[in-house]
Amino acid sequence: MHNPFVPILILAGLALLLGAGGLLASRVLGPQRYNKVKVDAYECGIQPTENARGTGRFPVKYYLVAMTFIVFDIEVVFLYPWAVAFSELAIFGLVAMIAFVVLITVPFVYEWRRGGLDWD
Amino acid sequence: MSPTTLLAQTAPAADFSNDTLGVMIGKAVAILLFLLLSVLFALWFERRLIGRMQQRLGPNVRGPLGLAQSIPDALKLLLKEDITVKGADKFIYLLAPLISVFSAFMVFAVIPFGPEARIPFTDIVTPLQLTDMPVAVLYFLGITALGVYGIVLGGWSSGSTYPLLGSVRSTAQVISYELSMSLALVSVLIVSGSMATSQIVAAQETTWWVFALLPAFVVYFISMVGEVNRLPFDLPEAEGELVGGFQTEYSSMKFAWYYLAEYINMLNVSAIMVTVFFGGWRAPWPLSQIGDGMLNEGWWPVLWFLLKLWTSMFVFVWLRGTLLRFRYDQFMRFGWKVLIPVALAWVVIVAVWQGLQQFTVIGTYDLRTWLFAGAGVLLAIALVLALLPEKGDKGEKPALAEHSDAARRQQVARTEGDQVEGEYFDAFAGGFPVPPMPGQKLPPSPRKVKVTTPAGDSSDAAQRSTAGTDPDDEAPDTKETHDG
Numbered sequence: 001m002h003n004p005f006v007p008i009l010i011l012a013g014l015a016l017l018l019g020a021g022g023l024l025a026s027r028v029l030g031p032q033r034y035n036k037v038k039v040d041a042y043e044c045g046i047q048p049t050e051n052a053r054g055t056g057r058f059p060v061k062y063y064l065v066a067m068t069f070i071v072f073d074i075e076v077v078f079l080y081p082w083a084v085a086f087s088e089l090a091i092f093g094l095v096a097m098i099a100f101v102v103l104i105t106v107p108f109v110y111e112w113r114r115g116g117l118d119w120d
Numbered sequence: 121m122s123p124t125t126l127l128a129q130t131a132p133a134a135d136f137s138n139d140t141l142g143v144m145i146g147k148a149v150a151i152l153l154f155l156l157l158s159v160l161f162a163l164w165f166e167r168r169l170i171g172r173m174q175q176r177l178g179p180n181v182r183g184p185l186g187l188a189q190s191i192p193d194a195l196k197l198l199l200k201e202d203i204t205v206k207g208a209d210k211f212i213y214l215l216a217p218l219i220s221v222f223s224a225f226m227v228f229a230v231i232p233f234g235p236e237a238r239i240p241f242t243d244i245v246t247p248l249q250l251t252d253m254p255v256a257v258l259y260f261l262g263i264t265a266l267g268v269y270g271i272v273l274g275g276w277s278s279g280s281t282y283p284l285l286g287s288v289r290s291t292a293q294v295i296s297y298e299l300s301m302s303l304a305l306v307s308v309l310i311v312s313g314s315m316a317t318s319q320i321v322a323a324q325e326t327t328w329w330v331f332a333l334l335p336a337f338v339v340y341f342i343s344m345v346g347e348v349n350r351l352p353f354d355l356p357e358a359e360g361e362l363v364g365g366f367q368t369e370y371s372s373m374k375f376a377w378y379y380l381a382e383y384i385n386m387l388n389v390s391a392i393m394v395t396v397f398f399g400g401w402r403a404p405w406p407l408s409q410i411g412d413g414m415l416n417e418g419w420w421p422v423l424w425f426l427l428k429l430w431t432s433m434f435v436f437v438w439l440r441g442t443l444l445r446f447r448y449d450q451f452m453r454f455g456w457k458v459l460i461p462v463a464l465a466w467v468v469i470v471a472v473w474q475g476l477q478q479f480t481v482i483g484t485y486d487l488r489t490w491l492f493a494g495a496g497v498l499l500a501i502a503l504v505l506a507l508l509p510e511k512g513d514k515g516e517k518p519a520l521a522e523h524s525d526a527a528r529r530q531q532v533a534r535t536e537g538d539q540v541e542g543e544y545f546d547a548f549a550g551g552f553p554v555p556p557m558p559g560q561k562l563p564p565s566p567r568k569v570k571v572t573t574p575a576g577d578s579s580d581a582a583q584r585s586t587a588g589t590d591p592d593d594e595a596p597d598t599k600e601t602h603d604g
Contacts, residue, residue: 004136004253008229011148011250015225018152019218019377022198026373030201039206041280042368058288065452069295072460076302079467080258083309086471087478094475098494101468109505117456119449 064116068108075104132252132316134232139246143239147250151228159383160190165430166437173441197376205369207279216277217370217377220270224384226263230256231391232318234401234421248401248422249318257315260392261302264347267385268294271349274378275366286365289355289448296455297346297353303463304340307333307470308396321400330397333470337397339463344389346455348382350436352443355451390432394425401425468498 082089082097089096111117139147164179164187171178179186204210234248253259268291275287309315311332312323330337346353357365367378394400401421402408408416415424446454472495545560547553556562 004132004251007136007139007144007148007251008226008259010144011151011226011229012222014145014148014152015222016218018225019221022221022373022377023202023214023218026198026200026202026376029199030372032201038203041205041207041278042363043281044363058285062288062292065292065296068456069299072299072303073295076299076306079303079306080309080315083306084254084313084315086310086474087313091475091479094471094479097471098468098498101464102498105464112457113508117453119452 061119068111068116071104071107075100131254131314132256132318133322134236134247134249134252134318136247136249136251138244143244143246144250146239147246148229151250152225155225155228155384155387156380158387159380160194161187162383162386162433163190163193165433166440169434169437170441173438194376197379198373200372202372202374203369205278205280208369209277209279212273212277214374216270216274217374217381218270219273220267220381221377221384223263223267223270224381224388227260227385227388228391230259230317231395232321232400233425234419235417237418237421247318248419252316252318255315256317257305257309257320257396260388261298261305264385264388265294265298267381270378270381271366274370278366278369280369282363282368283366286357286362286368289362290349290366292452293349293353293355293455294347296452297343297459300339300455300459300463301343301347303460303467304336304343305396306467307336310467310470310474317395317400320396321402324399324402328397328399328402333397333466335462335466336470337393339459339466340393340397343455343459344393345436345439346451348385348389350382350386351440352446353451354445355448386433386436387429390429390436393432394428398428465502 078100079097082093086093167189168178168180168186179189182188182192204213229250230252232247232249232252236245236247238245271290271294272287275283275285275290278284308320308329311329312320314320314323349355349357355365357367362368367375370378401416401424403413403415403420403424407424414420544563545556547556547562
């Protein structure tokens with residue numbers, strides 16, 4: 001039987017080859033002139049103050065978005081196979097899925113009302 | 121129904137069993153070439169079109185109509201110095217653009233360019249598609265999600281502030297819009313009954329899903345613009361705020377790969393849109409009737425596919441030429457409070473509708489009654505929820521009033537004896553300037569106060585007008601109307 005993932009592996013190999021080849025080519029073809037200022041972090045001309053990696057801070061809101069995302073992503077994961085087998089699962093699938101969507105919607109509405117989706 | 125028959129139904133419509141290894145490699149190379157050439161063309165296309173939209177010419181020197189302009193641009197990037205910044209995590213810094221470009225290249229593996237066709241000068245008849253599988257749409261979503269890693273890791277590993285901010289913004293943005301995107305596709309899967317792209321195209325023989333599932337299309341379209349970080353959703357780059365966002369610290373070919381990935385991603389989401397909503401390679405309606413579907417066979421479909429693809433690219437450029445960038449809170453609010461609820465509601469509506477069409481005679485239950493009753497209850501709940509006041513609103517208003525009270529007190533203290541009255545917003549109350557919230561008024565500009573107060577500050581005003589470098593000072597009347 002024809003395996004649909006063989007062509008994908010071929011394309012993946014070629015794409016990686018092309019990507020890595022490009023990086024290598026620029027390494028070889030481009031000039032290499034060391035300059036202390038050039039390799040500093042770019043902060044619009046002022047002296048870079050701290051290392052963003054590890055110590056760089058960003059709003060906690062982003063974590064909240066990621067948490068909510070997980071819930072919905074799982075929902076989507078369940079919705080996909082159901083959508084494909086919609087006719088076969090028939091009324092049982094439909095009722096079960098609507099119940100599932102309602103169950104997910106309740107905490108979503110709760111989060112919305114509690115202001116969890118407000119950015120500021 | 122047994123699992124095997126289900127598998128047969130959801131399996132791809134196209135038949136790849138005759139593909140030899142050589143054909144597969146040929147198709148893969150063709151896809152890569154197509155993408156690289158398309159990006160070169162897209163760069164010219166965009167610059168040229170944006171030029172026209174802004175009443176200028178755009179690139180028109182290199183090659184006919186400036187078509188060759190992208191080639192020296194690409195070569196220039198290749199020949200630039202490959203800088204690794206001091207604070208970078210070297211391995212990930214190198215890996216990130218590679219992930220980005222890799223995932224961008226991979227999506228077209230499942231895009232059908234056309235039905236079976238004979239490869240010129242040979243006897244090989246093969247579908248004009250690299251491969252297809254029962255989970256092709258899932259594959260597309262997975263690969264797109266993988267592309268986010270390129271952006272996130274690139275911004276994080278640079279060890280610099282602007283790229284870090286760009287990358288966290290990008291994560292939040294892409295995951296938010298990916299949800300509405302994948303929810304929009306669910307209704308297509310319900311009506312197509314398959315995740316294989318060739319099967320989805322086959323299901324659109326009579327009606328394109330864009331007509332049958334318009335709300336899903338609208339949600340998909342908006343989210344796809346958000347997904348590829350294009351204006352009006354280009355917040356991860358936001359050159360006005362974050363310099364270049366996640367790609368600030370990248371140069372040479374690493375930067376080129378990011379740039380390439382951005383344009384290929386535009387092609388990717390457009391191709392998915394065409395495949396899923398616009399009938400894929402099928403000829404548009406009046407043309408599809410000519411000569412018993414003659415234009416849906418052989419190599420013609422590639423033409424229709426490319427036409428649809430580039431129409432979508434045109435819309436991307438058009439949006440960029442027309443719209444302004446969203447503010448971040450507006451953007452997140454739109455994604456979570458509009459797109460996702462609409463997409464979810466649409467999934468339920470389509471499911472219930474399809475249920476009514478398909479499973480009306482089951483057992484002894486009167487199914488329609490139950491479903492309508494259920495839908496009515498859901499609708500009622502949704503209405504009640506929509507009418508309830510938001511908790512955030514209540515909490516926000518007093519806080520605002522308090523803030524502007526404090527602002528006014530400060531304002532009064534500052535402009536003691538001036539004619540300034542009423543509630544004004546002090547932009548500098550927190551120590552740094554912030555824009556006014558809705559309902560707050562900015563005080564009149566100091567310049568205007570000086571011009572309109574005849575007695576108190578006349579010496580000041582005189583001093584200013586003698587210094588007179590600002591043309592606005594010469595025309596106080598027009599300035600006032602601007603402020604109002």
